[in-house]
Amino acid sequence: MPLPKPVPGLVIRYSFLWNHEAKAGNEDGSKDRPCAVLLATTIKDGEQIVTVLPVTHTPPADERLAVEIPAGTKTRLGLDDARSWIVLSEANRFQWPGPDLRPVPGDKEANVAYGLLPAGLYDLIRTKWLAAFDARRVGQVDRTS
Numbered sequence: 001m002p003l004p005k006p007v008p009g010l011v012i013r014y015s016f017l018w019n020h021e022a023k024a025g026n027e028d029g030s031k032d033r034p035c036a037v038l039l040a041t042t043i044k045d046g047e048q049i050v051t052v053l054p055v056t057h058t059p060p061a062d063e064r065l066a067v068e069i070p071a072g073t074k075t076r077l078g079l080d081d082a083r084s085w086i087v088l089s090e091a092n093r094f095q096w097p098g099p100d101l102r103p104v105p106g107d108k109e110a111n112v113a114y115g116l117l118p119a120g121l122y123d124l125i126r127t128k129w130l131a132a133f134d135a136r137r138v139g140q141v142d143r144t145s
Contacts, residue, residue, distance in 0.1 A: 004113045006040040006050045006096045009122035011077055011114040015100040016054040016092055019139040032102040034079060034114060036086050036122075038129060040096070048096040049144060053129070054087050055079075065089040065132055067125050069117075077114040078104070088129045094143040 004010060015029035035052035042048050060066035066085040074084060094100065103110035117125070132138050 003097050003101075004111075006037050006048060007116070008037055008040060008126070009117040009119070010037040011035070011055070011117060012037065012052065012112050013102040013104050013114070014052055014092070014112075015102060016052070016090075017100075017141045017143060018054075019090055019141060022141045029100065034077075034084075035092070036117060036125065038091065038126065049093060050096045050098075051091050051093045051140070053091055053125070055084050056087055057082050057084055059083070060085055060087070064128065065137060067121070067128060070121070073118060073121060078106075079114065086125055088125070088132045089137050089139060091138060091140040092143055093140055098143065100143065 011034050013032055014035040015032050016035055017026065017029040021030060034055040036055065037050055038053050039051040040048060055069065065088045067088065069079070069084045069086060071081065074081065101112045103112060104114055129138070
């Protein structure tokens with residue numbers, strides 16, 4: 001499976017673990033899904049730590065806690081044509097590459113990345129996520145031991 005460099009705005013296939021699943025004692029996500037890399041950092045020993053936000057078809061209850069992915073971006077990334085949102089109130093943090101990366105369905109080379117979000121869309125996601133974080137509306141599951 002080819003591994004891209006984890007950069008902010010990269011959309012990957014990942015077994016996302018929701019906060020309620022983690023609180024119930026689950027260690028694995030119930031569904032593989034596209035996720036957007038919010039942050040990628042390198043710690044002192046050279047390991048990369050990545051924070052991802054999930055993509056869902058479920059419309060948000062609070063529009064301040066999600067960003068809709070435009071139809072054209074979904075098409076370019078090879079995602080389905082149903083409306084989708086990037087959830088800002090839930091995040092997973094893990095050491096790259098980690099065991100929960102998954103190949104993109106239908107990709108003959110088993111790539112784990114769909115591609116990059118447009119810079120303007122990523123900037124909007126980051127800005128809205130920072131506001132949600134400052135308002136203490138973000139939950140994070142740390143999957144790095």
